[in-house]
Amino acid sequence: MSTQAKSLSDLEIATKATILPIQTIANKLGINSDELECYGKYKAKLPLHLNDESKIASHHLVLVTAINPTPAGEGKTTVSIGLTDGLNVIGEQAMAVLREPSLGPVFGMKGGAAGGGYSQVIPMIDINLHFTGDFSAIEKANNLLAALIDNNIQNKKFSLNIDPRTIVWKRVMDMNDRSLRDIVIGLGGTTNGVPRETGFNITAASEVMAILCLALDFADLKQRLGNIFIGYTYDKKPIFARDLKAEGAMAILLKDAIKPNLVQTMEGNPAIIHGGPFANIAQGTNSIIATKMGLSLSKYMITEAGFGADLGAEKFLDIKCPSGNLKPSALVLVATIRALRHHGGAKSGEFNSPNIEFIKKGFTNLQKHIENCQKFGLTAIVAINHFITDTQEEIDYVIAECAKLGVKAVVTKCWSEGGKGTVALAQAVVEAVESKSGTYHALYDWKLSIEDKIKTIATEIYGASEVNYAPKALNQLKEFTALGVQGLPVCMAKTQKSFSSDETKVGRPTNFEITIREFELAAGAGFVVAIVGDMMRMPGLPNIPASEGMDIDNDGNITGLS
Numbered sequence: 001m002s003t004q005a006k007s008l009s010d011l012e013i014a015t016k017a018t019i020l021p022i023q024t025i026a027n028k029l030g031i032n033s034d035e036l037e038c039y040g041k042y043k044a045k046l047p048l049h050l051n052d053e054s055k056i057a058s059h060h061l062v063l064v065t066a067i068n069p070t071p072a073g074e075g076k077t078t079v080s081i082g083l084t085d086g087l088n089v090i091g092e093q094a095m096a097v098l099r100e101p102s103l104g105p106v107f108g109m110k111g112g113a114a115g116g117g118y119s120q121v122i123p124m125i126d127i128n129l130h131f132t133g134d135f136s137a138i139e140k141a142n143n144l145l146a147a148l149i150d151n152n153i154q155n156k157k158f159s160l161n162i163d164p165r166t167i168v169w170k171r172v173m174d175m176n177d178r179s180l181r182d183i184v185i186g187l188g189g190t191t192n193g194v195p196r197e198t199g200f201n202i203t204a205a206s207e208v209m210a211i212l213c214l215a216l217d218f219a220d221l222k223q224r225l226g227n228i229f230i231g232y233t234y235d236k237k238p239i240f241a242r243d244l245k246a247e248g249a250m251a252i253l254l255k256d257a258i259k260p261n262l263v264q265t266m267e268g269n270p271a272i273i274h275g276g277p278f279a280n281i282a283q284g285t286n287s288i289i290a291t292k293m294g295l296s297l298s299k300y301m302i303t304e305a306g307f308g309a310d311l312g313a314e315k316f317l318d319i320k321c322p323s324g325n326l327k328p329s330a331l332v333l334v335a336t337i338r339a340l341r342h343h344g345g346a347k348s349g350e351f352n353s354p355n356i357e358f359i360k361k362g363f364t365n366l367q368k369h370i371e372n373c374q375k376f377g378l379t380a381i382v383a384i385n386h387f388i389t390d391t392q393e394e395i396d397y398v399i400a401e402c403a404k405l406g407v408k409a410v411v412t413k414c415w416s417e418g419g420k421g422t423v424a425l426a427q428a429v430v431e432a433v434e435s436k437s438g439t440y441h442a443l444y445d446w447k448l449s450i451e452d453k454i455k456t457i458a459t460e461i462y463g464a465s466e467v468n469y470a471p472k473a474l475n476q477l478k479e480f481t482a483l484g485v486q487g488l489p490v491c492m493a494k495t496q497k498s499f500s501s502d503e504t505k506v507g508r509p510t511n512f513e514i515t516i517r518e519f520e521l522a523a524g525a526g527f528v529v530a531i532v533g534d535m536m537r538m539p540g541l542p543n544i545p546a547s548e549g550m551d552i553d554n555d556g557n558i559t560g561l562s
Contacts, residue, residue, distance in 0.1 A: 014124035082414020086422030117415030178540030279306025307496035501533035
């Protein structure tokens with residue numbers, strides 16, 4: 001790690017980087033400047049017609065995932081960007097296609113999602129804040145439907161006879177605000193609406209976000225918006241957004257948000273940033289449209305799926321790939337020595353203290369993820385994301401144990417060295433792709449019952465011994481049978497900190513049960529959300545939010561953003 005990398009923050013590194021006009025980046029992809037919808041000098045929207053199915057089959061999708069992370073994350077985005085730069089260093093054409101950050105984590109604890117050190121996408125400040133307004137558009141489309149629902153309840157002349165007690169649609173905002181989880185609206189008299197209980201979700205966990213990221217084109221987007229399930233009438237008839245004629249107006253608000261955003265890495269390589277669903281409570285991957293655009297424009301397309309492979313990668317491989325007819329050519333599994341210490345029993349204050357015994361115990365978490373990847377027909381390449389507190393003894397142990405499993409593990413130093421620090425990983429990815437060592441397949445058939453799909457995920461991926469259902473969940477399963485949605489895939493909402501639903505069970509827990517508390521039907525997105533344990537769709541801020549360390553001066557210079 002360079003002395004300079006030690007002394008500068010991610011923000012300082014990003015703001016000192018040379019940034020090229022976005023037209024120059026587009027030209028590298030063969031895109032004419034006239035095709036761009038520019039948002040200033042360094043970011044632009046790309047037209048949907050750039051997607052070319054004829055090119056996708058001959059190009060390579062590389063998925064970057066990780067072991068169960070520590071609270072700060074293990075650097076999937078950083079490695080994804082570093083791998084993109086590393087592939088370009090060795091002469092391959094590659095681009096990154098990533099998710100947009102949510103303001104909730106930016107101002108909360110986890111920080112932004114533009115990478116770190118010398119492996120970032122820029123302009124970092126714009127990407128981490130309002131960017132091109134996609135999140136705002138998703139909020140407005142979501143909340144328009146909420147307003148239409150309450151307006152219909154209020155309007156007796158054109159009422160659909162919606163029973164307010166059955167409404168499942170909530171408003172959203174892009175901020176961590178636990179006080180909005182459960183609220184009462186419509187107070188203050190009859191002219192202010194009909195009082196009822198409702199709440200807010202965070203925008204990144206909204207169904208509109210999921211729809212945007214799974215839509216195949218604009219027509220599909222509108223159809224999915226119309227399929228949003230709202231609730232029931234007093235006589236038990238299901239009501240959808242199309243019954244309120246909401247999909248057209250909602251789609252208008254998303255007319256620009258559906259277009260992928262072009263930016264660049266710090267080394268001047270193209271990157272697309274689009275969509276931002278959470279992976280612990282949504283599908284956790286960028287849009288299908290952006291993924292296919294990256295595959296249309298570049299030989300290697302690097303993308304990531306949020307949190308550990310038990311969440312983001314499972315959903316990528318079981319929901320997104322079948323939805324978009326996508327087939328990964330390679331899979332990179334990010335691990336850090338500090339996370340392995342954590343899974344071996346180290347406390348937070350010991351994450352950066354070398355301890356080979358913790359590594360030996362914690363390796364079981366990495367081993368389980370490696371085994372899980374093989375269940376999808378893919379052999380993982382382990383990327384050891386390097387920290388200065390790593391010892392050679394610990395690194396050598398991980399590499400040797402991976403080799404015993406038939407898996408290649410390589411050290412990456414993209415945070416401190418950028419693309420040149422990821423050359424070994426880039427070469428390993430090219431070797432894996434060219435050898436055609438794996439053939440992707442989904443874990444389960446969508447035609448299975450919801451219970452069988454959940455059992456498959458829980459036992460095969462998590463290692464659970466049994467799945468239990470709360471009474472509310474059992475009643476909802478009966479409703480789903482009546483609604484005819486048994487054939488939808490399942491999106492598990494579970495803690496990212498453990499294979500189990502108990503975040504304190506680190507490593508590779510065994511002989512545990514998981515309980516499905518309740519379900520949420522995302523009929524527009526095209527999946528059923530199974531909520532495990534105490535998961536919330538509206539996070540809260542930590543005791544000391546990251547926002548406390550942020551500021552801006554009279555010249556507009558920002559500090560404290562990460």
